[in-house]
Amino acid sequence: MIYLDHNSTTPLHPRALEAMMPFLGERWGNPSSPHRFGSEARTAVERARERIADCVGGKPSEIVFCSSGTESDNLALRGVARALRSRGNHLVTSSIEHHAVLNTCKALEGEGVRVTYLPVNREGIVDVTALVASLCAETILVSIMHANNETGVVQPVEDIAAIAREHGVVFHTDAVQSAGKLPRRLSDLGADLVTFSAHKLYGPKGMAALYVREGTPIAAATTGGAHEHGLRAGTENVAGIVGFAEAMLLVLAEAEAEGRRLRTLRERLEGQVRALLPSVKVNGSAATRVPNTSNMTFPGVDGESIILGLDVHGICVSTGSACSTGDPEPSHVLRAMHLTPREAQGSIRLSLGRETCEQDIDTVVQVLVNTVTRLRRISSVEGEVE
Amino acid sequence: MGDDTNHTDSSPGDPAGPVLFYNPTVIDHFMNPRNVGELAESDMNGFGLVGDPACGDQMKLWIAVRAGRIARIAFKSFGCPGAIATSSMLTDLADGRTIEEARRITDDDVVEALGGIPERKKHCSLLGVKALQAAIGDWERRQGATDGNP
Numbered sequence: 444m445i446y447l448d449h450n451s452t453t454p455l456h457p458r459a460l461e462a463m464m465p466f467l468g469e470r471w472g473n474p475s476s477p478h479r480f481g482s483e484a485r486t487a488v489e490r491a492r493e494r495i496a497d498c499v500g501g502k503p504s505e506i507v508f509c510s511s512g513t514e515s516d517n518l519a520l521r522g523v524a525r526a527l528r529s530r531g532n533h534l535v536t537s538s539i540e541h542h543a544v545l546n547t548c549k550a551l552e553g554e555g556v557r558v559t560y561l562p563v564n565r566e567g568i569v570d571v572t573a574l575v576a577s578l579c580a581e582t583i584l585v586s587i588m589h590a591n592n593e594t595g596v597v598q599p600v601e602d603i604a605a606i607a608r609e610h611g612v613v614f615h616t617d618a619v620q621s622a623g624k625l626p627r628r629l630s631d632l633g634a635d636l637v638t639f640s641a642h643k644l645y646g647p648k649g650m651a652a653l654y655v656r657e658g659t660p661i662a663a664a665t666t667g668g669a670h671e672h673g674l675r676a677g678t679e680n681v682a683g684i685v686g687f688a689e690a691m692l693l694v695l696a697e698a699e700a701e702g703r704r705l706r707t708l709r710e711r712l713e714g715q716v717r718a719l720l721p722s723v724k725v726n727g728s729a730a731t732r733v734p735n736t737s738n739m740t741f742p743g744v745d746g747e748s749i750i751l752g753l754d755v756h757g758i759c760v761s762t763g764s765a766c767s768t769g770d771p772e773p774s775h776v777l778r779a780m781h782l783t784p785r786e787a788q789g790s791i792r793l794s795l796g797r798e799t800c801e802q803d804i805d806t807v808v809q810v811l812v813n814t815v816t817r818l819r820r821i822s823s824v825e826g827e828v829e
Numbered sequence: 830m831g832d833d834t835n836h837t838d839s840s841p842g843d844p845a846g847p848v849l850f851y852n853p854t855v856i857d858h859f860m861n862p863r864n865v866g867e868l869a870e871s872d873m874n875g876f877g878l879v880g881d882p883a884c885g886d887q888m889k890l891w892i893a894v895r896a897g898r899i900a901r902i903a904f905k906s907f908g909c910p911g912a913i914a915t916s917s918m919l920t921d922l923a924d925g926r927t928i929e930e931a932r933r934i935t936d937d938d939v940v941e942a943l944g945g946i947p948e949r950k951k952h953c954s955l956l957g958v959k960a961l962q963a964a965i966g967d968w969e970r971r972q973g974a975t976d977g978n979p
Contacts, residue, residue, distance in 0.1 A: 743907065744907070745886070745907060745908050745909050745912075747909040747910060748859070748908070748909055748910050748913060751851070751856070751859060751910040752859075752860070755856065755860060773885070784885055785885055788885050820865065821862060821865050821905060821906055821913060822905060822906070822907045823878075823887050823888055823889040823904075823905035823906055823907045824887060824907040
């Protein structure tokens, strides 16, 4: 199998697994228990929190563990909307966010919150001028992702953070797709709230966090015990937290070198596909992208057919967000970038990772080109055959 | 990524994702579609073009009717694996049939011949059936024009 779907999920780093094992076995205590056995688990959780805070460039008290990027986004959006209800009811986001943010915004609209969805340009970059124009006295929160999951395009979050700060508006960024891929401390992005997830950076599934800058107004989205600074009730996923910290440390230590390696592999991939299929369009290629992601449009063929054609040969790629696969609606991200529905339908995402090597890329290029060529011979959509 | 023989049923309980829940017959028709191509104007006497507005799929289908039977059939299709496989199977079912037999082929016949397709892909099988109906309609019109007696 050649796995080029790392934006969907990544394999658990063997050393993260090793770090987790004791907490899945003999050290199964509850961190909240008032005895020695529980305190062992508490120590492990708090040690992991410190390590993650170090990676992020924040304080341990600013790290809130939760179960998924989706939950982290929910806590950020619903938590701020609830905390600042008396101050305003306007929220600004973009049209290319992950469904975790988009559908939470839709739900909040149902509760009377007004939401502005900012457009993006053809390269998939959020319109910062439109952001400034959208802010008003009622605006309480801006939520713009760091790197897009489908295209890898990096948004100007530092600029957005500065604008939000200037206007006294809380800023949240979903950094699920950039955390671990860019050699950066997440707190340096300037956001008040940052979502990041373990399984996208070689940690375990079911584990994520929200960085909450000290002093940020936010209310709990779940109620219960006083876990996670009162923001996220529920017994901690001790093994998950330990594995998350281990994976994040390992991945960040090699992020710079790995980024260079993946960028070279992606150039090889895109260069070869362009040479063999000149009508391919690489979406967001003129923008800054995380180094592992490539989103390509093949006019005249259907993305799902390409995926199955590759899958038959043991190659795993995706059309975009794994959550929306099976949805006949073409990608909202590519549509927002002004691709036609048919172009969006003919797009696939390849996302490289730690195990990807040069030979994998060459194999994928060969199978991909053959598959697209074959599908074009079948295709009834004219004028795209090379 | 797992064992792809696990996902051959087409019950309404299909998970909401992804694309790979196709059985080996469907995959065979997707990888090696039958009767792909176009028939030249001089070789055919019925043509159908249909699109599925629900998903953007499109199909073109050509038939050559001789002595009331479909002597040759060819198709081209833009769409998902379900659309390609059902188009292919439909042409297989229609090839050599009389017009009356071909007209009676339903989307259920196509799905059954394929051994089932995922529930959310069932609408794909309508595409081929509609294209065949359109081609038969076109053939009838052409007959009428030739006979001067529609």
